[in-house]
Amino acid sequence: MTLVEFFGCTFLAFGPPFAMFLFTIAHDPVRIIILIAAAFFWLVSLLLSSLWWYTVIPLRKDLAFGVVFSVLFQEIFRYIIYKIIRKAESGLKKITDDSTQLIENKHILAYVSGLGFGIISGAFSLVNVLADSIGPGTMGLKSGNEMFFMTSSATALCFILLHTFWGVIFFNALDNNNKLHVGIVVASHLLTSSITLFNHFQVASATLIPLYFIVVLTAVFAFKIAGGSYASCKSCISFK
Structure with a gap:
């Protein structure tokens, strides 16, 4: 049973x-x-936020403190990778056969970067949980919530998708000097990370429902920024 739960x-x-x-x-x-x-x-960014948490001794026990600064460090390094990618675009043209699409469509680089952020974020948040799910026992037999592993996995997926969408919005905002969209990314990141603090009460719906509502809104926002429209969705569906 534990192996089935793990997979x-x-x-x-x-x-x-x-x-x-x-x-x-x-x-x-x-x-x-x-x-x-x-x-x-x-x-x-994780290393620096960990060092900062370790340095500020009086606030170590306050989880919200660590969450806020972890988000800020992540967004700072999202900005750094943006600057590096934009400066490396001329070099990318020389080493890739797909240079036209890769360079001219800047949303591709933003999408790839965001997915990279998301995958490693999900891996680090979930790897220890998955290791414990293998056994020798499982949650909910004598204490704890039997939905813990599933809730953790659904939350990890949520943040992987969010980081991907945030990457598209963030890169486009910097390209167009749109400070409002940058603020939306940072604010929504802080909001979603803060929502996970409700996991302390072991009520999955209080966390997952608002998180996935924000995922849908962010996905639609990123889709529109990338040039998507209702007409393009309709034509894609009819083509299939």
Whole structure:
């Protein structure tokens, strides 16, 4: 039973991101490099936020303190990877056969970078939980919530998708000097991270419902920014 739960939670959290990677990134080595680079920068942001948490001794026990500064460090490094990618665009033209689409459509680079942030974020938030789900027992037999593993996996998937959408919105906002959209990304990141604090009360609906509502809104926003429209969706469906 524990092994089934492990694979179920793993596929719930990482199945959609793996499909996104397989169909949109795996065929292009440059996109893979950008994905890995973005994941590395997220790791650096995690390191710095951990050092900051360790340094400020009086607030170590306050989880909200760590959440706020973790979000701020992540957004700072999202900005840094944006600047690096934009400066490297001329070099990318020389090393990729897909240079026209990759460089002219700037949303592709933003999407790849956001997915890199999301995948590594989901992996670090869930890897220890998945390791515990293998056994020797499972949650809910004598204490704890039996939905813990599923809730954790659904939350990890939520943030993987959010980071992908935030990447598209954030990069476009910086390209167009739109401070409002940058603020929306940072504010929504702070909001969604703060919502996860309700997990302390072990009420899954109080966390997942608002989180996935924000995911849908952010997805629609990123879709419109990337040039999508109702007409394009309708034509795509009719084509299929």
